[in-house]
Amino acid sequence: MELPADVDLAGPILDRYDEVLTPEALEFLALLHRRFDARRRELLDARGQRQLRLSAGENLDFLASTAAVRADTTWRVAEPAPGLLDRRVEITGPTDRKMTINALNSGAKVWLADFEDANTPLWENMVEGQLNLADALDRRIDFTDPVSGKEYALGEDLATIVVRPRGWHLDEKHLTVDGERISGALFDFGLYFVNCARRQLARGAGPYFYLPKMESHLEARLWNDAFDLAEDHLDLPRGTIRATVLIETIPAAFEMEEILYELREHSAGLNAGRWDYLFSIIKKFRDRGRDFLLPERNAVAMTAPFMRAYTDLLVSTCHKRGAHAIGGMAAFIPSRRDPAINAAALEKVRADKTRESGDGFDGSWVAHPDLVGVCREVFDAVLGEAPNQLGRLRDDVDVTAADLLTITAGPITREGLRNNVSVGLRYLESWLGGGGAVAIFNLMEDAATAEIARSQIWQWIHNDVTLDDGTVVDQALVDEILVAEVKAVVEDGTGADPKRLVRAADLLRRVACDDDYAEFLTVPAYEQMP
Known part of the structure; x- marks a missing residue:
């Protein structure tokens, strides 16, 4: 392959890799790196500095410096983009060929095509996942299971693709620019945008993203600036890119409105990333003794007061600004061997989705195609023919910093x-x-x-x-x-x-x-x- 100046690839170039690692794509990745990597590293250093303060006893609070943004009642995010108006069921999973077909065929409204937590960043996974997305958009993707011989192909009614790139903290070691590793986030975003943005627009949708692991509105501002540059690069209108932010760190829970504000032309809402949120609470307050000691992980309920404060605040914040609020993952995997396990687990999934729909969420996540039906049934009962609950403002919600930080104790066995x-x-x-x-x-x-x-x-x-x-x-x-x-x-x-x-x-x-x-x-x- 002919590479741009000062761009080096360390990963193998296998069959068809040149279809996504094109000269145009590599030039764009180099541009993203040179424009934004220094800021990315500064923001990661800021995370470290805040961690030192938290470990020393400082507490989180809503920011005084951005109080004017929260007080201003005039601003709202952009209207929902095509394919993102109705999001009552979203399925998540990695971008391997079989999952790509199954997720798009699942009956979910949205597929979170995951290059992050449900994926391992093997070089082959990262590049072939990009190929699979392009092939799916071109409707030339199929798969035959090498063991069972079962064949998989796309149906007619497909989910909207929303890509989750890696977080700001991860590098892509197989691509260097000027001798430095590129950000994994910019690698995943840039390849998909250059190769698939116009493909998506031709099909009446657009380049849509889920943004993980952010800890501040300044990190959202960095993404917004990258989106502006990308749209200018392909001469696309401002706001063509849309992004849903996962509120999955405890610092981000205190900056929800500011994050929406930074991305307002590009915003598609917020998601309650419950599992990473619990991880973040442990991580940020790991040195603070028993005041921040969670119960063992299988005993942490979403009905715990500190978790209800988090989800209620997310819904009220989103709807106040005209943004979708998307609920958390139902992680159960159905068993085809034990009906009793299935029945008990499905009741828990139903109860979880009933709580979310009743709280005003506009949709929710599942991890397996067999759960799409129960999630859709629950949200259908609340939404009916309406595409969402954006009109439900949740003016009853009044969440304080103490509400978010008062951890409910529980068993450790x-x-x-x-x-x-x-x-x-x-x-x-x-x-x-x-x-x-x-x-x-x-x-x-x-x-x-x-x-x-x-x-x-x-x-x-x-x-x-x-x-x-x-x-x-x-x-x-x-x-x-x-x-x-x-x-x-x-x-x-x-x-x-x-x-x-x-x-x-x-x-x-x-x-x-x-x-x-x-x-x-x-x-x-x-x-x-x-």
Whole structure:
């Protein structure tokens, strides 16, 4: 391949890769890097500085410096874009060929095509995922299962594609510009935009995105500036790009209005990214003792007051500004072997979606095509023929900083610790092998849920937490459980790779036990990948 000046590719160029890694695309990626990477690094440094203040005892609060934005009642975000007016059911999943077809055919209104938490950033995954999206838009995608022989092809009524690039904190090590790694976020965004924006517009939609892991409105401003540059680059009208922001960090919960304001020409609303939100609470307040000690992860209910404050604030903030509010993930994976498990789990999914629709959310997420029907049924009952609940303003909501920060205590058991170890181990073994969305114990686990598991272990060790049976959580106990779980994985016949399992155990021990807390487990894990 002929590369632009000072652009280098370290990843292999396999069949058809040149269709997305075009000279135009690489030039655009270089432009994005040179224009925005310094600001990205400054904003990441600002995260680190705030973490030092939080660890020293500072508390989060709504920003005095942006009070005028919150007080101004005149501004609203742009009207919903084509394909994003009705979002009552959204399905999420990685961009492999089979998932691309199944998600688009699922009956959901939107497919979150995920290059982030449900994906492993193997070079092949990142490039071939882009190829799959282009092929889907050209309606030339199919798939034959090599084991069953089952054939998959696109139907007629397809979901709207919304792409989730990686977060600002992740690099793409296979592409360097001027000797520096490009941002993974800009790599994913830039490739999709250059290759698929006009394809989407020709089909009556547009280049739409989900933006993860942001911690401030200044990070949203950086995205907005990148969108402006991109639209100018292809001579597209301002506001062609639309983006939904996942409010999945505790600092972002205090800047929801400001984030909408920064993206207002490009905004498609906010999403309650509940699993990363819990991870963020643990991470940001990990040094603050029992005041911020969550129950074990399977015992944290969305009905807890601090979680209700978060979701109520999100709905009221969005509807005040004319923006969609999208609910959180239903992570259950149906079992075709155990009807009793299915029946109980589906009732929990129904209750969760009933709560969200009743609270005013305009739609919600599911992780599996079999859950689309129950989510749609619940939202159909509330919405009827209306496409959304934007007119429901939730003037009853009055959330304070204390409401968001008063953590509800709950059980911490030996079984909860064992489950965290087991999920972390099994997930990392799959992640290192290229699988970012993994069915474990009938739940779809992704990087966010694995982050909760390992961060809780870290917090319990470093805050001398005692289990309900009187045992103090320490590294020796975690090591004992980890050895037992490695043996259990080997014996349960799930096909785990023995060498990867050893690497996964070592990595989990490091990110869950070391005194130096890793901000994201995917950062050291990525360095172990080719």
